[in-house]
Structures are given as C-alpha cells and as structure tokens.
Amino acid sequence: DARVTQTPRHKVTEMGQEVTMRCQPILGHNTVFWYRQTMMQGLELLAYFRNRAPLDDSGMPKDRFSAEMPDATLATLKIQPSEPRDSAVYFCASGLALQGNYGYTFGSGTRLTVV
C-alpha cells in the first residue's frame, strides 16, 4: 500500500530551538495537509498545499510556524522558536482533491515535545 511518510517520528527539544518536520506524500497526490492534534483541541488544520502551491495557512501561528513544499515529494513544517505549547502530534495527509472528493491518507505523525 502507498504510504505518507513522516520524519522524525518523535522529537524532544528545548524551548527556543528550531524544529523541522518532514513529509513525503503519496506519489501522484496533488494536495498535502498539515494537522496538529492535542487532547484539548483535537485535530486542527494548520496549512495545506495544492500542486505545491500554498492555499491556506490561516490555522498556523504566523510568527513562528512556516510550511513549505520545495518539490512534489517533500513538504516541511518548521517551528522557530519552539514553545512548550507547541507540544502535540503533527500529522501530514495527502490526497487527490477532485469534485466528488474522497478522504485523505495520513502519515504516522511526528510526536513533538518541547520542554
């Protein structure tokens, strides 16, 4: 089965450090999403790309978060500087956005702990 690959699986970092999370979407998928999951808020949409172009990043704290898609095989989410409240699981999902669209496939997530 095709998979969305995320690295690293786990990351523990100190407050103030830069964190970069990576995602390799499924080949051929034209849409990539970044979600964050916490117990309190559930799954929140941070940003997404269509055909590598950023479409919406209104869910992200702009001052510290940035998302890019340098090529069709790589999406990145960066936090600089990181804060303890950023501790969460960050999921990448990819899929084909079409009329009559279908659900998307999620990666295994990056579990981030900021101390």
Added chain:
Amino acid sequence: RKEVEQDPGPFNVPEGATVAFNCTYSNSASQSFFWYRQDCRKEPKLLMSVYSSGNEDGRFTAQLNRASQYISLLIRDSKLSDSATYLCVVNGGSNSGYALNFGKGTSLLVTP
C-alpha cells in the same frame, strides 16, 4: 464552536452490542462526509465515506441527513477490536480547498 461536533463519550459496551455515534456539522455547503477511526497513538484512518442514501460496510452503517446536518455511524455486533476513537469528518468542498474538518472524536471501548 467547532464546525463538527461529536459526543466525546466514552462509550463502554459489551462484545456483541450495537452502538451508535452521532455528529452534527455547521457548514451547510459541506460536500462530502466520512468516518475515520483512530487507534491510540496512531494516525487517523478512513473507515468509510457517508452518502446521502446511507451506506453499509459489513457491520458498519453510516447515515447522512443533509437537512438536519447530521451524520451517524452504527456498529453492530461489536468486537473487541472495534475499540478506538471514531472521528466524524466533513469536507467543505471547493470553497474550503477540500480541507477536512474533524470532530474531536467519540471514544469506544468494547469489553469482553
């Protein structure tokens, strides 16, 4: 108010029981609907799509009521392996870039 609302549970049911989950959504322009399943410390996985006519996949039946903006999932003959969190998911369509909006999930525990 979240766009997708679910009863968080937990629902504790014995094996073999029938259990139903409900969900409401606020965006009347939403175009497609899903149930995802998430196991502890794992990623969400698509369980089934939800169609206006209702649809069934083995022991699972999903229903959609567009007029009431209400989605349901029925699980018959519950198995221990059904224990998970069930996420109600709404796709807002082209106006929202086909992004998925998730409910916070309903926790199900099936006991022997």
